[in-house]
Amino acid sequence: MFNSKYIQIRQKVNIIGSGIGGLSSAIRLASKGYEVTIFEKNNYPGGKLSEMHLGEFRFDKGPSLLTMPELITELSKLSPIETEFKYKKLETITHYFYEDGTNLKAFADINAFAKEVSIHLNEEESAVVKHLKKSKFYFESTADLFLHQSLHLIKNFINTKTLKGIFKLPQLGIFRTMHQQNSKTFKNQKTIQLFNRYATYNGSDPYKAPALLNIIPHLEFGQGAYIPEKGMHQITEHLVKLCENTGVQFRFNEQVETILLKNEKAIGIKSNGTNYFCDVVISDADIHTVYKKLLPQKYYPKKLLNQEKSSSAYVFYWGIKKEFKELGLHNILFSDNYKKEFEILFGKDAPYDDPTIYINITSKHCKEDAPEGSENWFVMVNVPHNENAEIPYKDTIRKNVITKINRILKTKIQDFIIEEQTLDPISIEQQTSSYGGSLYGNSSNNKFSAFLRHANFSSKIKSLYFVGGSVHPGGGIPLCLLSAKITSELISKREY
Numbered sequence: 051m052f053n054s055k056y057i058q059i060r061q062k063v064n065i066i067g068s069g070i071g072g073l074s075s076a077i078r079l080a081s082k083g084y085e086v087t088i089f090e091k092n093n094y095p096g097g098k099l100s101e102m103h104l105g106e107f108r109f110d111k112g113p114s115l116l117t118m119p120e121l122i123t124e125l126s127k128l129s130p131i132e133t134e135f136k137y138k139k140l141e142t143i144t145h146y147f148y149e150d151g152t153n154l155k156a157f158a159d160i161n162a163f164a165k166e167v168s169i170h171l172n173e174e175e176s177a178v179v180k181h182l183k184k185s186k187f188y189f190e191s192t193a194d195l196f197l198h199q200s201l202h203l204i205k206n207f208i209n210t211k212t213l214k215g216i217f218k219l220p221q222l223g224i225f226r227t228m229h230q231q232n233s234k235t236f237k238n239q240k241t242i243q244l245f246n247r248y249a250t251y252n253g254s255d256p257y258k259a260p261a262l263l264n265i266i267p268h269l270e271f272g273q274g275a276y277i278p279e280k281g282m283h284q285i286t287e288h289l290v291k292l293c294e295n296t297g298v299q300f301r302f303n304e305q306v307e308t309i310l311l312k313n314e315k316a317i318g319i320k321s322n323g324t325n326y327f328c329d330v331v332i333s334d335a336d337i338h339t340v341y342k343k344l345l346p347q348k349y350y351p352k353k354l355l356n357q358e359k360s361s362s363a364y365v366f367y368w369g370i371k372k373e374f375k376e377l378g379l380h381n382i383l384f385s386d387n388y389k390k391e392f393e394i395l396f397g398k399d400a401p402y403d404d405p406t407i408y409i410n411i412t413s414k415h416c417k418e419d420a421p422e423g424s425e426n427w428f429v430m431v432n433v434p435h436n437e438n439a440e441i442p443y444k445d446t447i448r449k450n451v452i453t454k455i456n457r458i459l460k461t462k463i464q465d466f467i468i469e470e471q472t473l474d475p476i477s478i479e480q481q482t483s484s485y486g487g488s489l490y491g492n493s494s495n496n497k498f499s500a501f502l503r504h505a506n507f508s509s510k511i512k513s514l515y516f517v518g519g520s521v522h523p524g525g526g527i528p529l530c531l532l533s534a535k536i537t538s539e540l541i542s543k544r545e546y
C-alpha cells in the first residue's frame with residue numbers, strides 16, 4: 051500500500067525561451083525537483099548567446115564580455131554530475147584608441163591601470179584609484195537592494211539591508227548623471243569618455259543615465275573580466291549540459307503562440323497548435339513581445355512598456371586574413387565627439403557617422419577560432435532600436451566603420467576581409483524576439499529606471515513569471531543569471 055505521506059506530485063514548469071535566463075531558471079528549478087520543459091522557437095539554444103561559423107572562422111554572435119562567473123559556478127554546483135566550467139581572468143581588459151592617436155590599455159590591476167591613465171591622459175593616478183574605490187562602494191551599497199531580490203515585494207523593503215541601500219541612494223548620485231559625476235572626478239575629456247562608456251554596457255546614454263551606473267567599472271576592475279576557455283558560447287553549452295544533468299527537457303522549433311489562462315492564472319502554453327499544461331509558466335522572451343503577442347491585450351502595461359528602449363547593435367563578423375599585434379581581445383575605437391554620438395543615437399534615433407567602434411577578437415585567446423595568421427573580428431557599433439521594417443542606414447554604416455578603422459589603425463581593412471556576415475536590429479528581433487532589436491529591454495536613461503523594470507512575476511496573472519534581460523534586475527549575462535535566481539526562489543517559496 052502507498053503511504054500518501056510519501057507521494058509527491060512533481061510540479062510542472064514550462065519555460066518560454068532558452069536564453070541565459072531560461073536555461074539558468076531551468077537548472078535551478080529542476081535541481082529542486084520540478085519537472086521542467088523549455089520551449090524554444092529556434093533550432094538551437096542560447097538566444098543572444100549563440101555562435102556561428104563562417105568558413106574556417108568561429109564567432110560568438112552576441113555577448114563578448116564575461117563578468118561575475120561565480121554565478122555560473124553556483125549553477126554547476128546544482129548538477130548531480132560534476133561538470134566544470136573553465137574560464138580565465140584577463141590581465142588586460144580593453145585596448146582604447148582615440149582619434150588623435152592616443153591609445154592605452156586598461157589593465158586589470160588597478161594600480162597599473164591608474165599609472166597607464168596618468169601617463170597617456172595626464173590624470174592623477176589617485177583620481178582613478180579613488181573612482182574605482184567609489185565604484186566598489188556603489189556596488190556594495192546597492193547590490194542587495196537592486197540585484198539579489200525582487201524589487202516588487204513590499205516585504206523586501208522592510209529589512210535593514212534594503213533600507214540602508216535606499217537611504218544611501220542620494221549619496222550615490224541617483225540625482226546626477228554618470229557624465230556629470232565623471233566630469234567632476236576627471237579633468238581630461240578622454241578619461242571622462244572612457245568611464246562614460248560603461249553606460250553602454252546596458253544600452254544607455256551616459257549623459258542621461260544616473261551616476262549609479264558607475265557601479266559597472268567595479269565589476270571589471272574589482273571583480274574581474276573573464277573569457278571562457280572556448281569563447282562565450284561555452285557558457286550556453288555549459289548551461290545546456292547542466293540542464294541535461296538535472297533532467298530538463300528541451301523542445302526546439304516550438305514558437306509559443308499563447309500563454310494559456312484560466313481564472314487569471316497561467317495554466318500552460320500553446321505551441322504549434324498544441325496545448326502544454328503545467329503549474330507554472332516562466333517567460334524568458336522579451337517582456338514587450340510577451341504582452342504584445344502571448345497575452346490578451348487587457349494585461350498590456352502601457353506605461354511600463356512605453357519607456358525608452360536600450361540601444362541595439364549593428365555587428366559585422368569578419369574573417370580577417372591578417373594579424374593585428376596592436377589589438378587585444380576587447381578594443382574600442384572612440385568617436386571624437388561622444389556627446390554628439392549619444393544625441394544622435396537617442397535623440398534622432400540614428401547611428402552617428404563617426405561611431406565608437408568595438409572590436410572583439412576571440413582568436414587572440416582561443417586560437418582555434420581562426421586559421422593561422424588570421425583573426426575573427428566581431429565589429430560592433432551602437433545603433434538605435436528599430437521598429438520599422440527597414441534599416442535606413444544599411445549602406446552607409448559599413449563605409450563609415452571601414453573608414454574609421456582605416457584611419458585609426460592605419461590600414462586598409464577591406465583588403466583583408468575574406469568572410470563577412472552582419473547582424474542588425476531587425477535580425478536581432480527575428481532571432482531572439484527582442485523588441486526592435488534592443489539589447490537590454492528598457493534603457494537606464496531614467497533616474498528611477500531600476501525601479502521601473504518589469505517585475506519577475508505577474509501581479510495580475512497567478513503562476514506567471516519572467517526572467518531575462520528585459521525584466522528585473524536588467525540586461526547582460528550576470529543580471530540575467532540573477533533574474534533566474536530571484537525568480538526560481540519566488541517560485542519555490544511560492545512568493546507571489
Ligand SMILES: Cc1cc2nc3c(=O)[nH]c(=O)nc-3n(C[C@H](O)[C@H](O)[C@H](O)COP(=O)(O)OP(=O)(O)OC[C@H]3O[C@@H](n4cnc5c(N)ncnc54)[C@H](O)[C@@H]3O)c2cc1C
Binds near residue numbers: 069091306335525
Ligand atoms: C550583439 C550583442 C552584444 C552583447 N554584448 C554583451 C556583453 O558583452 N556582455 C553581456 O553581459 N551581455 C551582452 N549582451 C546582452 C546579452 O546577450 C543578453 O542580455 C542576454 O543574453 C539575454 O538573455 P535572455 O535570458 O534575456 O534571453 P535572450 O538571449 O533574449 O533569448 C530569448 C530566447 O527566447 C526565445 N523566444 C522568444 N520568444 C519565444 C516564443 N514565443 N516561443 C519560444 N521561444 C521564444 C528566443 O528565440 C531566444 O532564444 C549582448 C547582446 C547582443 C545581441
